[in-house]
Amino acid sequence: MRAFVVIFVLGLASVAARAEVTYAKEVSRILAARCQQCHRPGDIGPMAFMNYGDAFNYAPDIKRVIEEGIMPPWKPSESHGKFKGAFALKPEEKLDLLAWIENGTPFGDEADLPPAPEDKGVWILGEPDLTVKMPMAYTPARGKDVYRCFVLPTGIDADRFVSAIDIVPGNRKIVHHVIVYLDPTGDSERLDAKDEEPGYDCYGGPGFEIGVSNLESLLLNGYTLGGWAPGARPEHLPTGIGMKLGKTARVVMQIHYYTGGRSGEDQTSVGIYFNKEKVEKQLYFVPVVQTRLNIPAGDPAHVVTASFSIFPGLEMKVINVFPHMHLLGTKIEVEKSFRGDKERMILIDKWDFNWQGAYTFEEPVKMPALSQLSLRCTFDNSVNNPKNPSNPLKNVKWGEGTEDEMCLAFVGVVFDRF
Ligand code: HEC
Structure with missing residues (x-):
């Protein structure tokens, strides 16, 4: 009482x-x-x-x-x-x-009234160790969403470890989100050479294959340095952890331009911060993914799942998570299970392709041997989904295009033993 x-x-x-x-x-x-x-x-x-x-x-x-x-x-x-x-x-x-x-x-x-905010300058983490910038300005077409990849050579002469990146949009009014991929082979340059404009069109990925089907290349060469959406603040990885940036890797920056009625030139930069301390652990991006998907035309709540078991010897900690679907996705959830206990890691229940990003856990999530990571994606392939790109409706499969789908979460992990 x-x-x-x-x-x-x-x-x-x-x-x-x-x-x-x-x-x-x-x-x-x-x-x-x-x-x-x-x-x-x-x-x-x-x-x-x-x-x-x-x-x-x-x-x-x-x-x-x-x-x-x-x-x-x-x-x-x-x-x-x-x-x-x-x-x-x-x-x-x-x-x-x-x-x-x-x-x-x-x-x-x-x-x-609070004091006027202090001006932190363009780079919130201070001057980057390496800045790579689109070599030429690009003007996306007015009035529609444009997804464009730009190839940015780094010029470094030895492999390095990266503890943070930040993006400074050339034109904040139209740059909606940015994902930074790595291309170890130069395929991105061949794609870039195909048309005269800077960069090349790309949507659900960087347009070249080092993705989820080639795990070895993915782990050896890295895949991404992370994503950026407006309003997010860049963060360094925990001390002693770095993402590998191979000396031959091109940084491939995918920009989503959201032009509405207002277009203009853009020339965006990526700021790269190398680890200053000794790197004890490399951050690997491991996909939890279901590529065998077939989302029936008309189904308003089709569920696709995937899971991933941690073999003894591969005990790991999850540092961050990067959920990814396209336009039919409505809900995405990642869960850890271990000996019958479940831990809910992330749920995005109003998925929006335009606000995707990487999320860093306040406390890394420990994954002991025989624990499991599972992913659950829900898709609305009905006419009631205003974002549905297909008219008439069709069955939808895995792919990188706007009308294809993905059910994927990259988890950024460090392994306990190596
Ligand atoms: C991360 C960036 C971001 C933050 C933080 C943010 N907004 Fe927005 N806001 C946007 C964008 C972009 C739009 C344009 C519509 C869209 O893209 O969803 C918008 C649109 C709006 C609109 C007009 C939309 C409408 O339907 O009329 C209002 C009002 C608004 N925001 C209020 C707020 C308020 C209040 C806050 C803080 C409590 C806030 N926003 C925080 C990015 C942001």
Whole structure:
């Protein structure tokens, strides 16, 4: 009974406190922490939320998008793993924003405003050790989504280890997301040579085969250096862990341009940070994947699964995870199981191809011998899926194209024994 009274009184106190939520005190800080990384002048958000006037003008839209959970676009569900750099609204921040709008958007006291944010410069982690940039500017066609791969030679003369990358978009208004692949053979250059424009079209992958079907090459040469979506902050890998960048590897950057009515030139750069400390462990990207898929035309909830058992000797820790499907995907989940216990690692239950990225666990997930990683993808191949690219509907199989599908999660792992 006493516990109940205490909770009740605390509840009243927080409602009373919320009646006083002001722009100057709370709202300005929430917008700065959760929205401005995208909603600032020249960045990807369609409007800026930099001052009281902005927040006041868009209050009804802010209410709608946060009630519906559309913004901020942080995709992993709270019910599963905890990730570094998460930018979801905390429950109390959401309540503060809604209370502020409900109470007529009071400004409050100027003295409560936070200090102006410090300018961190373009590279949040400091000047990169190596910057590779698109050799020429590219102007994507206006009014549609363009997925284009660019080949960036590194010029390094020895294999190196990489602890972080960051992307500086040449044109933030149109660069929606970037995935950085590695090409050890030069196939990407042959693809690039096929048309006169810089780069080549690519969609569900880099367009050349070092992917999931060639595990040996994948592990030896690496596959990716990670992904980037606006609003995400770059992070170094844990100390002593690095991704291999072979001296002959080309960095292949896939950019999704999201041009709407506004196109323009872009010349994006990748900043590469080498490990400064001794590298004890290489980060390997291991695919948990189901390539044998056949999603029947009309099926609104087709489930595809895959799993992967850890053999004795291959005990590992999962550092990050990179879930991947195309346009029919609605839900993707990765789970660990060990001796009957299950651990939910990641769930994205409103999958959106345009907000994909790599997620780094706050605490690496240990995978002992005989534990299992399993992946479950759900697809909607019905007419009710507004993103369905096929009209008329068709059965859909594995492939890299827009109308093909994938059910894949790369897990970035370090092995205990090597
Ligand atoms: C990671 C980048 C990012 C963050 C963080 C972000 N937004 Fe957005 N926001 C966008 C983009 C991009 C759009 C354009 C529509 C889309 O792509 O979904 C958008 C659209 C919007 C819209 C207009 C959409 C509509 O349906 O009217 C509102 C309002 C909005 N955001 C509010 C917010 C608020 C409030 C926050 C913080 C609590 C926030 N956003 C955080 C990127 C972001």
